[in-house]
Amino acid sequence: MPDIDLDTLVDDGNYLGSERARLENQVILDELERKKKARALAVPTDDIKVRARLREIGEPITLFGERAADRRDRLIYVLSQINAARGEDAMAVDEESSEESEEEEEEFYTPGSLELLEARRHIAEYSLPRLELRYPAQQRIAQQRLDSRLDLGRVVDIRKKVFAEVKKFSNLGSQIGDERPISLVRFAPNNKTLATGSWSGTVKLWNVPACTEITALRGTFYSLANSFIGLTLFTGHSDKVGGIAWHPDATLTQSEETANLVSGGGEGNVNLWSLKSDQPLAVMKGHQDRVCRVAFHPSGNYVASASFDTTWRLWDVNTTTELLMQEGHSKEVYAVDFQTDGALVASGGLDAIGRVWDLRSGRTAMVLDGHVQAILSVAFSPNGYQVATGASDDTIRIWDMRAIRSLYTIPAHLSNVSDIRFFHANDLYFKHTPPDVAMNGVDEEDKDKRKDVDPEKEFKQAQEEWRYRSGLFFASSGYDGLVKIWSADDWQLLRTLSTDAGKVMSVDITSDGNMIASGTYNRNFQLFAPEETVEL
Numbered sequence: 001m002p003d004i005d006l007d008t009l010v011d012d013g014n015y016l017g018s019e020r021a022r023l024e025n026q027v028i029l030d031e032l033e034r035k036k037k038a039r040a041l042a043v044p045t046d047d048i049k050v051r052a053r054l055r056e057i058g059e060p061i062t063l064f065g066e067r068a069a070d071r072r073d074r075l076i077y078v079l080s081q082i083n084a085a086r087g088e089d090a091m092a093v094d095e096e097s098s099e100e101s102e103e104e105e106e107e108f109y110t111p112g113s114l115e116l117l118e119a120r121r122h123i124a125e126y127s128l129p130r131l132e133l134r135y136p137a138q139q140r141i142a143q144q145r146l147d148s149r150l151d152l153g154r155v156v157d158i159r160k161k162v163f164a165e166v167k168k169f170s171n172l173g174s175q176i177g178d179e180r181p182i183s184l185v186r187f188a189p190n191n192k193t194l195a196t197g198s199w200s201g202t203v204k205l206w207n208v209p210a211c212t213e214i215t216a217l218r219g220t221f222y223s224l225a226n227s228f229i230g231l232t233l234f235t236g237h238s239d240k241v242g243g244i245a246w247h248p249d250a251t252l253t254q255s256e257e258t259a260n261l262v263s264g265g266g267e268g269n270v271n272l273w274s275l276k277s278d279q280p281l282a283v284m285k286g287h288q289d290r291v292c293r294v295a296f297h298p299s300g301n302y303v304a305s306a307s308f309d310t311t312w313r314l315w316d317v318n319t320t321t322e323l324l325m326q327e328g329h330s331k332e333v334y335a336v337d338f339q340t341d342g343a344l345v346a347s348g349g350l351d352a353i354g355r356v357w358d359l360r361s362g363r364t365a366m367v368l369d370g371h372v373q374a375i376l377s378v379a380f381s382p383n384g385y386q387v388a389t390g391a392s393d394d395t396i397r398i399w400d401m402r403a404i405r406s407l408y409t410i411p412a413h414l415s416n417v418s419d420i421r422f423f424h425a426n427d428l429y430f431k432h433t434p435p436d437v438a439m440n441g442v443d444e445e446d447k448d449k450r451k452d453v454d455p456e457k458e459f460k461q462a463q464e465e466w467r468y469r470s471g472l473f474f475a476s477s478g479y480d481g482l483v484k485i486w487s488a489d490d491w492q493l494l495r496t497l498s499t500d501a502g503k504v505m506s507v508d509i510t511s512d513g514n515m516i517a518s519g520t521y522n523r524n525f526q527l528f529a530p531e532e533t534v535e536l
Helices: 019-039 047-056 068-086 095-105 114-127 140-148 152-166 444-451 455-469
Strands: 169-176 182-187 193-198 203-207 212-217 221-225 230-234 241-246 261-265 270-273 282-284 291-296 302-307 312-316 321-326 333-338 344-349 353-358 364-369 375-380 386-391 395-400 405-411 417-422 473-478 482-487 493-498 504-509 516-520 524-530
Touching: 019 068, 047 068, 068 405, 114 312, 114 321, 152 455, 152 473, 152 482, 152 493, 169 493, 182 241, 182 516, 182 524, 193 241, 193 516, 241 302, 261 291, 261 302, 270 302, 302 344, 333 375, 344 364, 344 375, 344 386, 353 375, 353 386, 364 395, 386 417, 395 417, 473 504, 482 504, 482 516
Parallel strands: 182 504, 241 291, 291 333, 375 417, 417 504
Antiparallel strands: 169 524, 182 193, 193 203, 203 212, 221 230, 241 261, 261 270, 270 282, 291 302, 302 312, 302 333, 312 321, 333 344, 344 353, 353 364, 375 386, 386 395, 395 405, 417 473, 473 482, 482 493, 504 516, 516 524
């Protein structure tokens, strides 16, 4: 199959050639238009007012098992159906809201630099071939079809094996990480180093599972003074660290002297760090308020940062310049995450709205509207088309970009859902050890059975299991003091892990799936691992 790039993309101008296709497309467009107008409806967020409005229009005020967020979604759906039946003019609740809706729906464009144009082209050239590269000799869509055709018994066996391992996770140990709360924890790609960020403004690197400190990335104070003026400069973070992200190749093939780590601080700076110095390689300034989550693009060439200045920004790692300042949220932007292919980025804000952006065009690909309180975490599934969001309404919502809707709402924690992390399997850690038929104690009958096994087929099955395992579960942390592990196909709770704190600020999973880390408000970080690997 030929490689996919910008030059080989086919422009099919006759995709609506048949009458049936035209009608089907019109139905989809009508539904999208209804959803677009539904987002402009003036619907209360207070549950008492939502119930009262449902009673006014003759709908049941609550359904069995319905939560406040679901009830509000139902009110929006019913009102949009009523207005659609009455005609377009009925969409306006009053004159004021009608004018506001028109203003909100109006598209506007801002000029972009040539550097941004070049970055968009690079991102497109990077993401398109990865549709093939993620699975050798098969496109991602083709691989998804193959996965869907897996024998049911085989799928059940894989799920049982993976979930049995996940259910064995227990507390491996706890370590005091700083003098202030640990706001973020992130494993390095080699799974042997853990980065922690704290409210003291310090980023620390730790050996795991030994929990011994490697180094502290603080930066230093520089004082320039004379008889007329005194000036103090600080190269590190002077306020709480809100985000940490590793370069995709850090601790693997990336040089230790180049950018391996990025962090965002409360003073509004985004810092790039090497592994050779406690001084930042670069301090990228531009945000007007606190920087929360940060993320490295899968290519390693770009960094995204979310900020309380109601924007998220895209930075060029090589030139350390700002490429894009993206508006679109009405309140502070708290979370940001890249899709594995690098084509999309998702942002979540304190306005309870999430957005998925196409980096290649700059357009909004999907609006994640459903939470009733601030979104604190956004995470892409390894499959590339599902997004999970965690919010202050104590729920996790799963969104499907193919269906352009919310798939499932998980009542996850008793208090804020602070972080979500999917298990992303790295092929570097794929191991296949066939049974040793020469082992003492194996009878002749078992040896004869092993002779009939095709080693190549056995290897392919093991590889198939490893790929299916990626994205099969995810972890969440909450302000109820718990870390929870969930299945990512039926969204059921697999394991609840207790910490020694009232608030868990963040969570992460190693790329081999053998360890989970959490950072807590009481200045500690915890490690969790399957029971058989626990060594005290």
